[in-house]
Structures are given as structure tokens and as C-alpha cells.
Amino acid sequence: MKAVVATERDRFEVMNVDLDPPNAGEVLVKMVATGVCHSDLSIINGTIPSPFPVVLGHEGAGIVEQIGDEVTQVAPGDHVVLSFIPQCGECYHCAHGQPFLCTAGKPDGCQLDGTTRVHRDGDAVFVMSFLGNMAEYAVVPAICVVPIEKTIDFKAAALVGCGVTTGVGAAIKTAAVHPGATVAVFGCGGVGVSVIQGARIAGAKQIIAVDLSAEKMENARRFGATHTVTAGGDPVREVMELTAGFGVDFSFEVIGHPSTIESCIKCARRGGNAVLVGVGRAQERFSVSSLILPLTAKNIVGCMYGSVNFKADFPMYLDLYRTGALDLDGMVSRTYSLDEVPQAFADLERGVNTRGVILHG
Ligand code: APR
Ligand code: ZN
Numbered sequence: 001m002k003a004v005v006a007t008e009r010d011r012f013e014v015m016n017v018d019l020d021p022p023n024a025g026e027v028l029v030k031m032v033a034t035g036v037c038h039s040d041l042s043i044i045n046g047t048i049p050s051p052f053p054v055v056l057g058h059e060g061a062g063i064v065e066q067i068g069d070e071v072t073q074v075a076p077g078d079h080v081v082l083s084f085i086p087q088c089g090e091c092y093h094c095a096h097g098q099p100f101l102c103t104a105g106k107p108d109g110c111q112l113d114g115t116t117r118v119h120r121d122g123d124a125v126f127v128m129s130f131l132g133n134m135a136e137y138a139v140v141p142a143i144c145v146v147p148i149e150k151t152i153d154f155k156a157a158a159l160v161g162c163g164v165t166t167g168v169g170a171a172i173k174t175a176a177v178h179p180g181a182t183v184a185v186f187g188c189g190g191v192g193v194s195v196i197q198g199a200r201i202a203g204a205k206q207i208i209a210v211d212l213s214a215e216k217m218e219n220a221r222r223f224g225a226t227h228t229v230t231a232g233g234d235p236v237r238e239v240m241e242l243t244a245g246f247g248v249d250f251s252f253e254v255i256g257h258p259s260t261i262e263s264c265i266k267c268a269r270r271g272g273n274a275v276l277v278g279v280g281r282a283q284e285r286f287s288v289s290s291l292i293l294p295l296t297a298k299n300i301v302g303c304m305y306g307s308v309n310f311k312a313d314f315p316m317y318l319d320l321y322r323t324g325a326l327d328l329d330g331m332v333s334r335t336y337s338l339d340e341v342p343q344a345f346a347d348l349e350r351g352v353n354t355r356g357v358i359l360h361g
Contacts, residue, residue: 001016001018001019002135003015003017003118003125003132003134003135003136003338004057004338004341005053006043006056008053009044009045009052011044012341012345014339014341015120016120017119017120017125017135019117019118019119019137020117020119021066021117022068022071023069023113023139024068024069025068025069025070025071025141026068026071026111026139026141026142027064027067027071027074027080027139027145028064028137028138029062029137029145030064030065031057031060031061031133031137031138032060032062032063032154032359032360033061033154033155033360034059034060034158035059035060035158035161035357036059036336036341036344036345036348036353036355036356036357036358037058037059037162037355038191039162040057040058040345041348041349042256042279043056044056047256047279047280050128051109052126053120053126054125055118055125055126055127055132055134055135056128056132057128057131057132057133057134057135057138058084058129058132058133058162059082059084059158059159059162059163060081060133061080061082061154061158061160062079062080062133063078063079063080064078064080064145067142073143073145078147079147079152079154079157080145080146081158081161081314082131082133082140082144082145082161083161083314084130084131084144084162084305085101085129085144085305085308086130086143086144087102087144087310087311088102088103088143089143090104091103097309099308099309100305100307100308100309101304104143107128107129107130108126109126109127109128110126111139112141117139118135130144134338135338136338148315148318149318152318152322153328155328155357156321157318158357159328159332159355159357160314160317160318160328162305163355164317164326164328165194165313166277166305167191167193167194167196167197167254167306168197168198168317168326169303169306169307169313170194170198170254170275170277170307171197171199171201171252172201172202173306173308174275174303174306175250175252175301175303177198177199177249177250178202178203179204179205180203180204180205181199181202181203182206182246182249182269183206183207183248183249183250184229184248184251184264185199185207185208185209185254186211186231186235186251186252186255186260186263186264186278187211187255187260188209188210188216188217188219188225188254189216189354190354191277191278192209192211192220192252192255193219193223193331195252195254195277196209196220196224197223197326197327201320201325201326204250206226206227207225207226207227208225208227208228210235210239210260210263212230212232213351217230219354223327223330223331227242231260231263235263235267236266236267243269246269247266247268247269249269250268251264251267251268251272252277253275253277253278256279259286260278261276262286262287262288265286265288265300268298269298271296272299273298273299274300275303276302276303330354331354332354332356333352333355333356334347334353334356334357335357336356336358337361338358340358344356
């Protein structure tokens with residue numbers, strides 16, 4: 001089958017690979033739609049550590065083609081969204097209401113049993129986060145899929161697999177934005193726009209979009225931003241001015257840069273929350289004054305996968321989409337074939353799309 005493989009740091013290509021059938025506890029999914037997320041690019045450029053060669057892709061939806069032994073969650077023909085974190089239901093975190101931290105397996109490029117289903121010339125090829133769905137097919141753990149209604153558009157369903165769940169969840173689950181709240185969002189790409197939509201759905205009265213790109217900020221208004229602030233100037237001062245010198249109740253960072261993380265923390269009001277969603281490099285550090293947290297009672301909160309409980313939340317987000325509260329169609333600004341993935345990554349780096357989506361055809 002055809003797959004998008006990062007062969008080494010800063011190199012990827014669309015190539016043919018071999019795929020084994022699913023083992024016990026695994027399912028074979030024929031991919032229909034795959035979102036192109038900044039985290040895929042972060043695997044290629046080394047921001048997120050990964051073994052190579054690795055099949056990219058962690059945001060997708062498709063149709064179950066075959067199931068391995070002992071699989072009870074889904075049947076062939078089911079439409080499914082993939083989750084890049086498994087949910088075993090048994091580990092400490094699953095048992096304590098934090099399934100987004102499930103420890104069923106390490107995201108080390110293998111399946112849960114430590115082996116791979118993808119091969120090339122007999123050698124193992126790893127997959128991103130148990131999935132690797134930037135490919136015609138993916139064999140994935142059955143505890144990484146959730147069935148959805150068959151009437152739902154696959155492009156919208158794919159986005160729910162990562163960006164939308166991370167962003168909307170950051171607002172409504174991790175931060176629990178409340179009606180009347182004030183919000184700032186640093187970074188208005190696919191995930192940032194999802195934070196904005198989550199804040200809008202939660203009833204925030206003021207949503208300040210901060211980005212370097214004027215187009216991204218204008219686009220953010222479409223999804224609920226009430227104000228825009230250019231990151232190129234002095235965004236902290238401008239956010240303060242827009243909030244009568246207080247700062248916002250909830251400040252989100254959705255880029256992963258130390259400088260924007262520091263600005264995000266400064267923009268949270270006394271007693272407010274800075275929510276860190278963007279994924280930066282492990283070697284990078286941001287700094288916070290030792291004085292400031294105890295004196296201001298600010299909270300700095302890490303957001304993993306929008307605090308998702310995917311079995312309940314993927315269908316919940318798709319319900320919000322069905323009723324019109326969540327605009328997913330508007331987020332898909334361009335579609336690509338698998339062969340066009342190099343263009344899709346170039347467009348992601350240039351910031352052309354809200355979200356590019358691969359249609360597997
Ligand atoms: N200041 C403000 N905005 C910036 C800056 C900056 N210094 N640098 C980049 N941006 C903006 C870009 O203009 C773009 O609109 O951040 C946005 C990033 O959007 P995408 O590239 O579409 O990334 P996305 O897929 O939304 O992911 C964002 O969340 O899940 C994580 O790993 C992911 O860290 C990444 C982040
Ligand atoms: Zn992602």
C-alpha cells in the first residue's frame with residue numbers, strides 16, 4: 001500500500017510499504033480522510049522525538065475492513081475515528097477519570113505488543129502514535145477506535161481525531177471556560193481555531209485571537225474571535241488594554257514556543273489560568289518569575305489531547321457538528337491526495353490552510 005513515511009529527520013516521501021493483517025486486539029481500517037496536523041510536521045523536523053522510518057498521520061477517520069481475534073468494540077463496515085491515545089480502561093489513569101493519560105502502551109512507533117505491522121523490504125517501519133494513518137490502510141489497536149454514525153462526513157470526523165478534540169477540549173474540558181469568561185488564544189491554526197470554537201460554545205464574552213498572520217486572525221473571527229491582536233507588536237500590552245488592565249480569565253498557547261508561552265502566562269489575570277496546548281521541543285525552556293505565581297495565584301495548566309475521554313467525547317463533538325454549534329466544514333480549507341502530501345506540508349509550513357485534509361480516494 002501507499003504510505004507517507006518520514007525516513008529520517010527532515011526527509012519524508014510517499015512510498016509503497018507492506019502491511020500485515022491485524023493481530024488479536026487490532027483492527028484494519030481503510031482510511032478515508034486524514035488531517036494534516038502540525039504534530040506530523042513536528043515528527044519530521046524532530047520537535048517530537050520518534051524512531052525512523054515512521055508512517056506519519058494521527059488524525060483520521062475510515063472504515064473497518066477486518067478485525068483481529070478478541071475484538072468486540074467494532075465490526076467490519078463500521079465507520080470509525082482513530083484516537084492517538086489508547087483507552088485500556090484498566091490502568092491507573094483510565095480508572096481515575098483521565099483516560100487521555102492511558103498507559104496501555106508507549107507511543108514508540110510500535111503496536112501495543114511492541115512489534116510493527118508495517119514493513120519495507122522485510123524491515124520494520126514504525127507508525128506515529130499507534131496509528132500511522134497517512135496511508136491507504138492502518139492496522140491499529142481496537143482500543144484506539146470509536147464507531148460513529150454512518151451519515152457523518154469523513155473529513156469532519158477526521159478532524160475530531162486530533163485538532164478539534166485537542167482545541168475544543170482545551171477550552172471546555174481542560175480549562176472549563178464558563179459563560180461570560182474572557183479568553184486569549186495565542187496561535188490560530190487548526191488547533192487554535194478549535195480552542196476559539198470551544199470558548200465560543202462555552203459562552204465566553206470576549207475571545208482575543210493572537211497570531212503573526214493577519215489572514216489567520218481574520219479567519220479566527222469566523223470561528224468566534226471577538227478581537228484580534230498581532231503577535232508582531234506587543235501582544236501582552238494589547239491584551240491588557242482590551243481587558244481593562246486585568247488580563248484574561250483563560251489564556252491559551254497553541255504554538256509551542258517559549259516566547260509565546262511566556263506571553264500567554266503574562267496575559268492570564270490574577271487567579272486566572274494559562275493553558276499550554278502547543279507542543280515545543282524537549283530541550284527548550286520557558287521562564288516564569290519566582291515571585292509571580294504565589295503573589296498572583298495564577299494557574300499554569302498543561303493540556304493533553306483536550307482531556308479527552310474519546311468514547312464519550314468524539315460522538316459529543318460530532319453531535320455539536322451535526323447541530324451546527326461546531327463548524328468543522330469551514331475548517332477544511334483544502335483537500336489533497338496522498339501523492340499531494342508534500343504540497344500539504346509545504347502549505348502547512350506557509351500557514352495557508354485552517355486545516356488541510358487528505359482524501360484517500
Ligand atoms: N506568534 C504568534 N503566532 C504564531 C507564532 C508566533 N511566534 N508562530 C506561529 N504562529 C501561528 C501561525 O501563524 C499559525 O496560525 O501559530 C499557528 C500554528 O498553526 P498550525 O501550524 O496550523 O498548527 P496546529 O496544527 O494548529 O498546531 C498547533 O498544537 O497540537 C499542537 O503540535 C501542535 O504545537 C502544535 C500546536
Ligand atoms: Zn495532531
